[in-house]
Amino acid sequence: MSDEMQKHTEYMSQAVQLAKKGLYTTHPNPRVGCVIVKDDRIIGEGFHARAGEGHAEVNALASAMESVEGATAYVTLEPCSHQGKTPPCADALIKAGIAVVVYGMQDPNPQVAGRGLAKLEKAGVQVIGPVLENECERLNLGFNKRMREGLPYIRLKMAMSLDGRTAMESGESQWITGSAARLDVQRLRAQSDAIVTGIGSVILDNPSMTVRIDSDDQEVDSKSVRQPLRVIMDTALSIPPEAKILKPGKEALMFCVEEDIEQEHFDALKKTGVNIEFAPVGEDGRMDLIECMGLLADQGINEVLVETGAELAGAFLREGLVDELVVYVAPKLLGSDARPLMRLPIDVMKDAVELELESVRSVGNDLKMVYFPKYL
Numbered sequence: 403m404s405d406e407m408q409k410h411t412e413y414m415s416q417a418v419q420l421a422k423k424g425l426y427t428t429h430p431n432p433r434v435g436c437v438i439v440k441d442d443r444i445i446g447e448g449f450h451a452r453a454g455e456g457h458a459e460v461n462a463l464a465s466a467m468e469s470v471e472g473a474t475a476y477v478t479l480e481p482c483s484h485q486g487k488t489p490p491c492a493d494a495l496i497k498a499g500i501a502v503v504v505y506g507m508q509d510p511n512p513q514v515a516g517r518g519l520a521k522l523e524k525a526g527v528q529v530i531g532p533v534l535e536n537e538c539e540r541l542n543l544g545f546n547k548r549m550r551e552g553l554p555y556i557r558l559k560m561a562m563s564l565d566g567r568t569a570m571e572s573g574e575s576q577w578i579t580g581s582a583a584r585l586d587v588q589r590l591r592a593q594s595d596a597i598v599t600g601i602g603s604v605i606l607d608n609p610s611m612t613v614r615i616d617s618d619d620q621e622v623d624s625k626s627v628r629q630p631l632r633v634i635m636d637t638a639l640s641i642p643p644e645a646k647i648l649k650p651g652k653e654a655l656m657f658c659v660e661e662d663i664e665q666e667h668f669d670a671l672k673k674t675g676v677n678i679e680f681a682p683v684g685e686d687g688r689m690d691l692i693e694c695m696g697l698l699a700d701q702g703i704n705e706v707l708v709e710t711g712a713e714l715a716g717a718f719l720r721e722g723l724v725d726e727l728v729v730y731v732a733p734k735l736l737g738s739d740a741r742p743l744m745r746l747p748i749d750v751m752k753d754a755v756e757l758e759l760e761s762v763r764s765v766g767n768d769l770k771m772v773y774f775p776k777y778l
């Protein structure tokens with residue numbers, strides 16, 4: 403790599419670190435970081451914190467204590483060219499006299515999609531990139547997927563014993579993993595825009611599915627945590643109105659199938675304030691999960707965390723909807739009568755679902771493994 407490229411990579415990686423500060427707060431916007439460099443010194447830095455507030459570039463320009471005229475701006479995402487909740491960053495950079503823009507990746511938002519870069523070039527700004535494209539992509543797996551495919555990025559989280567069991571035969575499942583793994587899940591929830599679960603899990607465990615972060619948490623600022631939308635897949639709308647997951651109802655969304663519902667129960671549920679959506683039905687007569695996830699994306703949901711039982715987990719996988727499988731493995735054996743990880747009927751080895759291992763690490767006494775399913 404040339405010295406020049408080496409330098410670009412180093413500054414871009416600082417911009418990536420800045421972008422990560424918005425991990426828990428930028429929804430539905432992407433996480434973006436920016437550093438401004440002059441004479442090989444950083445003279446400004448910024449990141450996007452919250453939708454409606456300043457974009458990374460504007461914050462970086464505002465932070466500079468000296469003139470940015472002739473400086474280079476490193477931005478993890480192509481500067482925007484459109485008037486959204488805030489004015490275009492490309493214009494702000496041009497106006498400030500920035501001479502070079504090094505970008506991490508193009509903005510997949512169709513309102514931008516290369517227009518920001520074109521605008522800069524037209525104004526005589528030198529544009530270099532993409533630099534550290536993979537790292538920049540990974541900052542916004544959800545935003546990117548929603549912009550490109552109209553679907554959220556879906557993480558399926560499961561906790562199992564070493565023998566691949568998730569609950570006793572009775573359904574008893576609290577607790578398989580230890581407290582460190584459970585805290586890790588809280589962070590996964592905190593970075594998600596929606597948590598999806600099935601009626602089976604609601605009836606069995608009566609979970610609240612809220613984010614609970616301690617005020618002394620090292621990674622997540624408990625004060626800026628927002629509660630993800632809680633989504634319940636419940637074909638017959640059989641959820642009891644007093645279920646904890648419906649508190650508060652206005653932060654919950656039910657997907658059900660219109661023909662299957664009972665009017666009196668529907669009315670009782672409506673009183674909780676819960677949003678009820680009639681899900682599109684697939685050819686097999688079941689809820690069309692892909693369509694349901696598309697409806698979430700339409701609401702600006704970038705990242706979904708699926709926390710559910712074997713049945714719905716298997717259905718998400720069979721539909722090819724799982725982008726990432728996060729499995730916590732506890733050092734326990736629950737025995738052969740206990741419930742399996744996923745209901746996934748497969749007869750022959752050639753039909754096995756292949757996974758690509760992304761990472762393994764220990765969390766307390768448990769193991770955390772992240773996989774990407776390889777769909778055929």
Ligand code: AOF
Pocket residue numbers: 431432433434435449450453454455456457458459479480481482485486487488489491509511514
């Ligand atoms: C940037 N820098 O820091 C971010 C960008 O409604 P607005 O004005 O906040 O615009 C949101 C869109 O702007 C978002 O969908 C994405 O395309 C881009 N985000 N762009 O230049 C930033 N957060």
Ligand code: ZN
Pocket residue numbers: 457458481482483489490491492
């Ligand atoms: Zn912008």
